[in-house]
Amino acid sequence: MDDPYVLGEFERWSTWPQVSDACRGPQPWPEWVIQDDDALDCELGLVRGGKEEDVFLIRRITASSGRSCLLAAKRYRPGNVTSARNVVFNGRDRVFQHGRDQRAISRKSKYGQFLMKTEWADSEFRFLCEFWKAGVAVPYPVQINGQEILSEWIHGEDPMSAAPRLVDAQLSRVEVADCFDVVRESVLSMARLGYAHGDLSAYNILYSQSRGPVIIDCPQVVDVVLNPLGMEVLRRDCINVSQAFISKGLDVDQEVFFADCVASVFS
Numbered sequence: 238m239d240d241p242y243v244l245g246e247f248e249r250w251s252t253w254p255q256v257s258d259a260c261r262g263p264q265p266w267p268e269w270v271i272q273d274d275d276a277l278d279c280e281l282g283l284v285r286g287g288k289e290e291d292v293f294l295i296r297r298i299t300a301s302s303g304r305s306c307l308l309a310a311k312r313y314r315p316g317n318v319t320s321a322r323n324v325v326f327n328g329r330d331r332v333f334q335h336g337r338d339q340r341a342i343s344r345k346s347k348y349g350q351f352l353m354k355t356e357w358a359d360s361e362f363r364f365l366c367e368f369w370k371a372g373v374a375v376p377y378p379v380q381i382n383g384q385e386i387l388s389e390w391i392h393g394e395d396p397m398s399a400a401p402r403l404v405d406a407q408l409s410r411v412e413v414a415d416c417f418d419v420v421r422e423s424v425l426s427m428a429r430l431g432y433a434h435g436d437l438s439a440y441n442i443l444y445s446q447s448r449g450p451v452i453i454d455c456p457q458v459v460d461v462v463l464n465p466l467g468m469e470v471l472r473r474d475c476i477n478v479s480q481a482f483i484s485k486g487l488d489v490d491q492e493v494f495f496a497d498c499v500a501s502v503f504s
Contacts, residue, residue: 251276252382262378273299307390361456373423404439416450417482428501433471435459439481
């Protein structure tokens, strides 16, 4: 940068120019995604804290034009690795399942924790991209940089506030029915790709008036064909989703839902 701009405590230069196209979301990139070299990422605050990761609200703003967009920054913590079995549980090839890397994960060394968190971030970003291209209701994945994923900000009535989780959303009967249709089709679309979300419930589905239901938190997607527990996981997702909508007054047959997903896997 020619202009010696002094960054504030919660500012950084946009990380978009630092990453390759392979670390950016599916093309064509949405018009709202700021791609300028002179853009700033301004951290506005913590949205959600968890055992494994934190989510922050970021405003990316172009210094020259003032154009901006809001992003959710999901940052996996370097410590607090729960268990190395989560990686194996997915039933997918892992470059570090053997030898030194696997031993590092098992011992929960700093290097092993770094591998685990980077793997979770890489996995989530890869699946968000794949799901987005397949029409699944997920946030648009903007980019990944190490253990940080930047994605579309899913907001509530106030653009600066996060959309409520489905469990907390106050919906009319029509909205409940429409919401279930979108979520059901998204689960079916994942099944057609051969995957189950792995942890789907009313707690990781957001509801936005502008976007409708949006599925989040995809680091532990399960291959339902290769994983011996794949169908069990898919059935659990279907039951959890069904129960969420039943609790909101919708008549859902969870066994029919599951049967439709199984049929989609092998269609």
